[in-house]
Amino acid sequence: MVLTSRGAATRRRIVTGAAALFRERGVAQVSLDDIRAATATSKSQLFHYFPGGRSELLLAVAEHEAEQVLADQQPLLGDLTDWRKWQAWRERIIKIYDEQRAGCPLSALTAHLSQADPAAAQKIVIRMNERWQAHLATGVRALSDSGEIDPATDPDQTAATIMTAIVGGATLLQATDSMTYLELALTQALNSLRR
Amino acid sequence: MVLTSRGAATRRRIVTGAAALFRERGVAQVSLDDIRAATATSKSQLFHYFPGGRSELLLAVAEHEAEQVLADQQPLLGDLTDWRKWQAWRERIIKIYDEQRAGCPLSALTAHLSQADPAAAQKIVIRMNERWQAHLATGVRALSDSGEIDPATDPDQTAATIMTAIVGGATLLQATDSMTYLELALTQALNSLRR
Numbered sequence: 001m002v003l004t005s006r007g008a009a010t011r012r013r014i015v016t017g018a019a020a021l022f023r024e025r026g027v028a029q030v031s032l033d034d035i036r037a038a039t040a041t042s043k044s045q046l047f048h049y050f051p052g053g054r055s056e057l058l059l060a061v062a063e064h065e066a067e068q069v070l071a072d073q074q075p076l077l078g079d080l081t082d083w084r085k086w087q088a089w090r091e092r093i094i095k096i097y098d099e100q101r102a103g104c105p106l107s108a109l110t111a112h113l114s115q116a117d118p119a120a121a122q123k124i125v126i127r128m129n130e131r132w133q134a135h136l137a138t139g140v141r142a143l144s145d146s147g148e149i150d151p152a153t154d155p156d157q158t159a160a161t162i163m164t165a166i167v168g169g170a171t172l173l174q175a176t177d178s179m180t181y182l183e184l185a186l187t188q189a190l191n192s193l194r195r
Numbered sequence: 196m197v198l199t200s201r202g203a204a205t206r207r208r209i210v211t212g213a214a215a216l217f218r219e220r221g222v223a224q225v226s227l228d229d230i231r232a233a234t235a236t237s238k239s240q241l242f243h244y245f246p247g248g249r250s251e252l253l254l255a256v257a258e259h260e261a262e263q264v265l266a267d268q269q270p271l272l273g274d275l276t277d278w279r280k281w282q283a284w285r286e287r288i289i290k291i292y293d294e295q296r297a298g299c300p301l302s303a304l305t306a307h308l309s310q311a312d313p314a315a316a317q318k319i320v321i322r323m324n325e326r327w328q329a330h331l332a333t334g335v336r337a338l339s340d341s342g343e344i345d346p347a348t349d350p351d352q353t354a355a356t357i358m359t360a361i362v363g364g365a366t367l368l369q370a371t372d373s374m375t376y377l378e379l380a381l382t383q384a385l386n387s388l389r390r
Contacts, residue, residue: 115223122372125370157379160375161379163367163376164360164364164367164376164379165360165363165380166363167363167367168360168363168380169363171362171366172358175305176317176320180355181359185355185356185359185363189383192383192386
């Protein structure tokens with residue numbers, strides 16, 4: 001659907017309003033009527049922007065939250081050009097997850113979407129991972145170019161390993177409410193990069 | 196509840212039968228009646244062993260599946276006394292997750308339990324993690340004692356890092372259907388152990 005700039009703004013207002021409600025109350029506890037009320041949207045407007053109903057809106061909010069995962073790490077993630085910046089990005093990651101604790105908004109959404117539309121949920125996560133990994137690989141290449149790390153380091157594999165440490169740490173944080181796993185695994189992944 | 200050996204056998208039959216049904220059809224698609232039929236159990240028997248009903252049975256099956264996560268890695272996990280055995284254990288982990296793909300039975304259950312009884316679900320995962328981590332730490336200590344790795348290596352921290360690599364790899368496997376993350380992260384965690 002091609003939207004006018006005003007249409008795009010309305011759609012965005014609905015998506016961010018829904019995202020805020022989901023974060024606040026939990027996905028299962030929010031109805032389309034709640035979202036209409038919170039975003040001052042009529043039934044016909046909601047249907048106009050999301051003809052597929054609730055599951056289409058959930059997908060749009062999941063895309064928005066996936067963007068947010070990367071945006072929360074910016075501008076650090078896009079500028080990992082020296083070791084000091086990597087350390088600052090590491091601190092940012094720890095802070096994000098420490099504040100978020102069990103409440104990862106994206107995984108709450110994909111858990112719901114996995115039942116309705118697993119392929120679409122998977123696509124959103126894969127696309128986000130690819131972009132995340134590309135940023136990290138660019139950062140590894142920068143360290144390699146400036147001679148801060150072993151030039152034989154494989155940027156893509158290293159990026160994938162760092163991402164796996166974060167995802168594992170975040171999953172164990174949700175399961176156990178302990179930050180230890182994330183902190184240890186991320187430290188170890190970065191230390192072994194530098195060795 | 197203290198059970199006679201016959202009572203314990205009946206309870207076990209119900210739990211393993213329910214676990215098999217959950218694995219086959221998905222947790223949401225299995226009713227208590229399905230479980231009674233598959234395990235040849237009467238309503239009063241089921242109520243006798245699980246007075247708390249479905250959620251109590253789900254908890255018992257989650258405990259069983261948590262045991263299974265560790266049992267699937269045995270006898271290797273309990274005998275990580277030299278580097279060759281660590282490699283064999285690594286191969287076993289890769290094989291388990293490659294066969295399982297998106298279908299992790301424990302996380303399917305804890306996802307359901309997180310709504311009904313989050314504290315109980317968390318306890319099961321924490322207890323399993325502790326035992327898993329203890330096995331790995333014992334293995335790290337063995338390598339350290341035999342001089343195969345740097346004696347300054349912290350066994351508990353190393354064990355936590357290896358577990359985080361596996362959990363991250365398994366989570367990304369579920370999200371993307373790619374084994375790459377698990378293979379890379381586990382290889383990297385073990386390589387850095389040996390360095």
